[in-house]
Amino acid sequence: MRFDNILAGAIPEPRGRDGIVLAALLAKQTGARLTVAAVQPPAWTTPGPARAEETAWRTYLEEQAESTLTQARQIVGDDADYVIHMHKGSGRGLVELARRRGADVVVIGSAPGGGKGRIEIGSTADQLLHSSSVPVLLAPRGFADEPPGAFERITVAYRRGPSADAAVVSAARAAAALEVPLRLVTLVVSSGRRVEVEERMLERLRDQTAADLRAAARGHRRRLEVEVEVLEGRNVGQALATASWVSGELLLCASSTGGPLRRVFLGDTSVKIVRAATCPVMILTRQP
Structure with missing residues (x-):
């Protein structure tokens, strides 16, 4: 993953500051070129009195x-x-502009309706999260009010599979670029009360998950500080809440394996992670 060229979407609302501040922070720490874009709809071309x-x-x-x-x-x-780009859809406009300018990541803020410190997916994010050819970085609501001085750690939501393994490779490169440690976490969602057979199955799942995390981290520890952690709860939100989160945290998620190659495609679990997260979240493109 490279951070040479960052594209931030700007909107004429206070919450638009969150994405701009996050993009500026990333650009400052990586030395990347930053482009701030306002996407506006094209004016209609009606002849006659409507001119x-x-x-x-x-x-x-x-x-x-x-x-x-x-x-x-x-x-x-x-x-x-600073550029103005015309397109009927703000998200699709950013996708188009990212392609034209060779952006490495697109950064936007949260949609309205979400709580402070959380991310709400609106129409712009939805368009980006189902068609962008570069990673999409989402800022929580209110991020600009008390931004961290720098990114301090990258955490990857990991689940064994080719897509997740590719995400770890990308995350390791990002951690090296930001000069921060890397953490790999796997979420185990379990019910509250369990019979004995369920408890034994869950224990095997914990052991297998821990082994998968150690295997995924292997090879990256030579150049990075890497830690692994199994997070367990009755739902995604509870599982995430069991972990410690630093002020300058960046959470990375892989795209769904059901999406097209080289595109961002948000699956059900990733949606839950995005909405439960209390830090910026980056969705990576699906790799072969």
């Missing part, structure tokens, strides 16, 4: 986009490129 309305609408869109980028510039300063 005046079209002109007024186009002017309004341009002013709104410029205002959005001005707000972003107040956060980032001159250490970024």
Whole structure:
């Protein structure tokens, strides 16, 4: 995974600051080039008397986009490129722009409706998380209010399989680029009360999961500090809550194996992880 070129989506709302601040933090720590983009819908082209309305609408869109980028510039300063891109869908517009500019990751904030410190998936994120050809990084609501000074650790939600193993390789490269330790965690979701046979099966699952984590970490410890941990709870949220999380945490998830190659595709478990996480989450593209 490279962090040479970062694309951040900007919107004319206070919550848009979260994605901008997160992207600026990543760019600062990696020395990447940062592009901040405002995606606006194209004005309609209706001949006749509606021409005046079209002109007024186009002017309004341009002013709104410029205002959005001005707000972003107040956060980032001159250490970024600022562009306006026209597309009917904000998420699809960012996908298109990322391809054109050769971005390595796209960064956006949370949709409205989620709690502070949590991530809500809206229409923009949904479009990105089902079609982006580069990883997508999501900022929790309120991230810009108290951002960490730097990333301190990368945690990977790991489940044995080719896609997850490729995610560990990508995460190790990212950890090396950020100069932070790497942690691999596997979530074990179990019911509360269990009969003896279920308890024995669960114990075997814990042992197998721990072995899988050790195997996944093997080979990366020569150049990185790597720790592994099994997280258990009655649901994804409870399991995540059993772990300790540092201020500068970055959580990585692999795309669903059912999605297209070289694209981001969010599966059911990843959706639950994203919504339960209390730190920025990056969804990787599916690797062969």
